[in-house]
Structure formats: structure tokens, C-alpha cells
Amino acid sequence: MLTIAVSKGRIFEEALPLLSEAGIQPTDDPKTSRKLILDTTRGDVKLVIIRATDVPTFVEYGAADLGIAGKDVLLEHGAESLYEPLDLKIAGCRLMTAMHKDKPNISGRVRVATKYVKTARLYFASKGIQAEIIKLYGSMELAPLVGLADCIVDLVDTGNTLKANDLEPRELITEISSRLVVNKAAMKMKHQAIQTLINQFEITLAKR
Ligand code: ATP
Ligand code: PRP
Numbered sequence: 001m002l003t004i005a006v007s008k009g010r011i012f013e014e015a016l017p018l019l020s021e022a023g024i025q026p027t028d029d030p031k032t033s034r035k036l037i038l039d040t041t042r043g044d045v046k047l048v049i050i051r052a053t054d055v056p057t058f059v060e061y062g063a064a065d066l067g068i069a070g071k072d073v074l075l076e077h078g079a080e081s082l083y084e085p086l087d088l089k090i091a092g093c094r095l096m097t098a099m100h101k102d103k104p105n106i107s108g109r110v111r112v113a114t115k116y117v118k119t120a121r122l123y124f125a126s127k128g129i130q131a132e133i134i135k136l137y138g139s140m141e142l143a144p145l146v147g148l149a150d151c152i153v154d155l156v157d158t159g160n161t162l163k164a165n166d167l168e169p170r171e172l173i174t175e176i177s178s179r180l181v182v183n184k185a186a187m188k189m190k191h192q193a194i195q196t197l198i199n200q201f202e203i204t205l206a207k208r
Contacts, residue, residue: 001045011068011069011178014178022201024047056082070091072119074179087179088179091177092157092175094155095119096156096171103144111131112150115140117135123173140152
């Protein structure tokens, strides 16, 4: 039996065609079902539906053999406890700094609001900028508008969310896409099944 951890919403939607090509289709629709463990059309594969930020934790502890998680989440979690064999090239976006459109670029000390505390700290340290990081769990865009922070670190795709809030992207921290992650023990114990799945994903990705 293989268990794959995946989050509802964007990642799930974009992962469905990949899973489907490997013969894995959930027998319940996660949009309407309240079930957290979904059977699939493959008797040997189950999906567990969790929050995006919890995927690395479930995989690290072996509660799921595999998972699909954004690189943003993996950077924040720390990747050394997991294997990351494949870039699935889904849910693509960029992790960026952003500021009010009328504000000049950072000089000196800066206050940064983000849910990516660890990544932001590393980024500003690498630039030699002294940053006070304020942890938020969402709606980061609000922080510069109400004087909570000078700058935010957040995901940008179309840029519409920033624009709607009079912010603009400034520095690219890193490109983001979702990755397949694998529990280290499972990679040994269930090597053949996992490697077959990785190969199937690779074949589908190569056709894109
Ligand atoms: P949680 O439920 O844990 O708070 P979330 O609400 O951020 O997570 P999603 O919005 O579904 O969950 O995002 C999941 C992943 O999708 C992110 O970790 C990121 O890798 C990617 N992502 C987020 N926003 C975008 C976007 N606007 N465009 C493309 N990919 C995105
Ligand atoms: C994500 C991210 C940004 C937005 C960027 O939010 O946190 O706010 O997308 O996308 P854009 O550049 O295309 O506007 P999401 O839509 O996932 O909402 P949430 O963080 O509140 O879940």
C-alpha cells in the first residue's frame, strides 16, 4: 500500500492529471467529500488530504509514503529529512519581496511580514540587510497598508493580489513549483512501487 499526502485546492487540481496518468483517481471528490483518506482506482494507493504546510511533516514521519508540496513549503520546513526526487512543475509561482508602490527600496533596517519566516530570514541575511521578521498566517498584503511592516515576502503569480492592494513586486527570492517528496524509510522499504510511480510521473512530465 502507498499513501500519498496532498493538499486540497490548487495543488490537488493540478496534480490530478498526473495522478490520473498513473492510474490513480480518487473514488470520492475531495471538493465535496469530508473524508480525509480517499481510496483511489488503484487498490494499492490511498490519498490523504491535509493542509499544504502539513505535507512535509506527514511524509517526514512516515504517516504518508509520498507527498506533493510547494517548494515554498519545503524550504520553510527544511528538506534534509525528505527525498525530493521530482519537480512536478505544477502550481508555479515566485517567492518575492513586495512593497507599497510609492515606497523606495529598502535601505537599512527593515520590518518584514511573512509566513515564510525561515526563508525570509535567510534571504535578508544573505543580502546583508537587517530584518525584523513578523510571522503572519495569511493576508500578508495588508501589513504594509496598516503600518505593520515595510515589506512582505509572499508568493506572486499574476501579480493581481499585490496590484489590488497598491503593492508591487521588488526582488525575486526563488521560483516555486510543487515537488514530489518521499519518506526516506519508505524509499527503501517500498522501493519498487515508489520508483515505478516516479517513472510514471516522469513519462507524463516529459510529454508536456
Ligand atoms: P495552507 O492551507 O497550509 O495555509 P495555502 O492556503 O497557502 O496553504 P494554497 O493556496 O492551496 O494553500 O497553496 C498551496 C501551494 O500552492 C503553495 O504552497 C504554493 O506552492 C502554491 N501556490 C500558492 N499560491 C499560488 C499562486 N497564486 N499561484 C500558483 N501557485 C501558488
Ligand atoms: C496566493 C498568495 C498570494 C496570491 C498571489 O494566495 O498567497 O496572495 O496567491 O497570486 P497572484 O499573484 O496571482 O494574485 P491564495 O490565492 O492561495 O490565497 P490564500 O493565501 O489566502 O490561500
